[in-house]
Amino acid sequence: MATFGSFALLIALALAAYNLLAGAVALRLIATGQPARISPERLADTARRAGIAGFYAVTAAAFALVWSVFANDFSITYIVEHSNRALPGPYKFAALWSGQEGSLLLWAWLLGTYGFVLRLRHKTDVKLYAYAGAILAGVQVFFLLILNFAAPPFSIVKGGIPADGNGLNPLLQYPEMVIHPPMLYLGYVGFTVPFAFALGALMMRYPGEKWIHITRTWTMVTWLFLTCGIFLGMHWAYAVLGWGGYWGWDPVENASFMPWLTGTAFLHSVMMQERRGMMKSWNVWLIFSTFLLTLLGTLLTRAGLVSSVHAFAQSSIGTWFMVFMGIVLAVCIFTYIYQRGHLKTEHHFESLVSRESSFLFNNLVLLTACFIILWGTLFPILSEYVEGTKVTVGAPFYNRVAIPIGLFLLFLTGVGPLLPWRATSFKSVQRNFVIPVIALWATVIVCLVAGVKPWANGEFSSGSFFSLVAFSVGAGVLTAILSEFLRGAAVISKQTGRNLASAMVLLTRRNTRRYGGYIVHIGLVIVVAGLAGAAFNRNVESEMGVHDQMHIGPYTLVCTGFTQDSNANYDSEYALLDVKRDGKTLFQMTPEKRAYHLGGGDQPQTMVAIHSVPGWDLYVVYEGTNPDTGQPIVKAFLNPLVSWIWAGVLVMVLGTFVALAPSINPATAALRAPAPRAVTTEAVLKGGHS
């Protein structure tokens, strides 16, 4: 199977190279109109077919690796390093992306899959798709070069074949690791498609904004995958790492967040190009930057440039990524300079207070946030270069610098949709903003009364202050969005006689993009409220013997005993804790400590017990035994509003699906609307309807 996989990768490389070269030659011939022995259109079609065949070849290679994992083929180095016989089936599948070579193969396979779908849909616009297909092939050539020469997944072990493998990193043996990395990679890789369309459209001086319409679905789907990937990663960190948090501003976490920020900026600013022919250069560079940031993220992950808890993926292929990023940047700059005349704006801003300006400020804030994260991630390298000493840029830095920017962005989330296009008047500002501002200040007062106080005993607490701002601005934004829904629904209700809820559904279906976007914003507000809850986290840690008690918030945890279990993969020890409230036993929690049998030794891993209710999470970690006293140690956290984060993400996903759905035509909607009540002769005579 190793030989089969290696050949499949070589064939895939040859096909991708042919796709790139033949595609480029064909498009050049078409552009210049030079006579050629072969029809350029036919040549371009052979390039496209090579791209499709390349997908099958990469699929065969990925299949070969997965098959080898399941077959315990320990003649392959990758399988020895990332699997063992005792590994459960789903995690054997996850072994595909748990190491360097496998994850690069996954990247190449996903890129091949995106390219496959794109090439099948080429009739939408043959020429533009040919350009995009050739650019995708160029990116694919890079990944296949690495897979064939720098990080081959099918390299054979030297010496004798071991009887068993080293097994999978225990941190990765968690259900979410089966879906989190593929989701994240679908997001990372997916941004190659809008990048390819943007670069292709610029190269061919594509007339109009149709390429944006074509790529909109691709961009939104990609953004959705990246969003889900990031939040699944957060949930994994929360449930597995056992420190009670979900985001540690680790460089690799940051690397996934940066393209999300620029991608989000692109999704917003592209609307200005669609509607008003503005911001063309800006949009092109946003999507270029997003693609480059996905590569930078991978570079940070692989090259070990910065310290990270994701050290399992470090290697020496960073140079490959740096060179490739340099080439991509050079191509982007050259194409932009050569074709920038094609990107002239059709309209200018007419007012500082308008929908267009709000998009611009939204972009400004998103890009500033991206810069802050990039700056914080790379500052240790800069500091070492300038001063000779490395510094740590951790959570305290980001919390102070990035959170205010984030709150400003939240504010714009509410303001933007209330502003009309082109220009606005003081009257309309007054009309649209009064209720949200009242909601904001009412929330400030409610929060202060409820105990969310930035000052206590003369000391300022930035966490409480930011939470207060987040709750209040969130309430204002939520009110603004809901009032938009209600305003539109009221008009429809009046027109069609439907009730308000039904009118709201019809309103959303008539303009899925707009109202889907609003639903995403509602989800974001819920997420921010959940994040703001972190300022009030509490924790308590103590040694606990049988019958010992621990108090946290309204709960009392009583240790009733310890038990053990064992299987081929790991031994585990559970603490049995009865959770009581007001003297009444509510439920039992069983935090677990595992010892995985890996590489001939045992690797410890905690399995957190979480009891989640809308108000908070009771989060209990069994940390093992104190080496000095031999007593078990239990740590409990009471984390407010964490479940809001996951609920908010679901709302964001729902909103994205709504935005992706096609809008119904108002004419069709009218036909589907319930028929008006019959007009009686009496009513007509009275001059109205009965």
Next chain:
Amino acid sequence: MSGSGSRLSFWIRTAQALLLAVAVCFSLGAADASARMDNLGHRLMCTCGCVQLLGECDHAGCPSRGEEMAELATGIQTGEADKDILNAFAAKYGATVLAAPRTEGFDLVAWIAPFAVFAAALLGTILLVRRWSGVAGMESRAVVRTQASQLNPEEQERRARIRRDTDTDGGL
């Protein structure tokens, strides 16, 4: 007093009442006594290599956490200022023990750059939009002047009426 004047005074009074309510609420309440230990624990890194904050390092048997926490507690008990405690840690364990760059020397650049970039970008954006809106305003005025000179008074009045009637904001 005119209607608009009384409305204005109503809003001013409302704003004053809100500010007063907020000020009263801010002054209520009490703080957690162990907040300082918690705060400093989240400004230092655990030195065992786990890349976690000292206050969040969670593995049993950590060779560094106990010692660092004890030093932190001693510093607080002896009445040292936060800055002195952090400096003592940096002197003993190196600058990487601090979870964020210091606000002095070259490290200060880390703190200033984000806000400087944001302020510059904000200012630049505002100036750019004002400049563009000036250009757009001149263009649209020129178009309006050209068109208006070709229209009869009736048509001009009809257009003005339509503009008034359709002056609804919102909508994509």
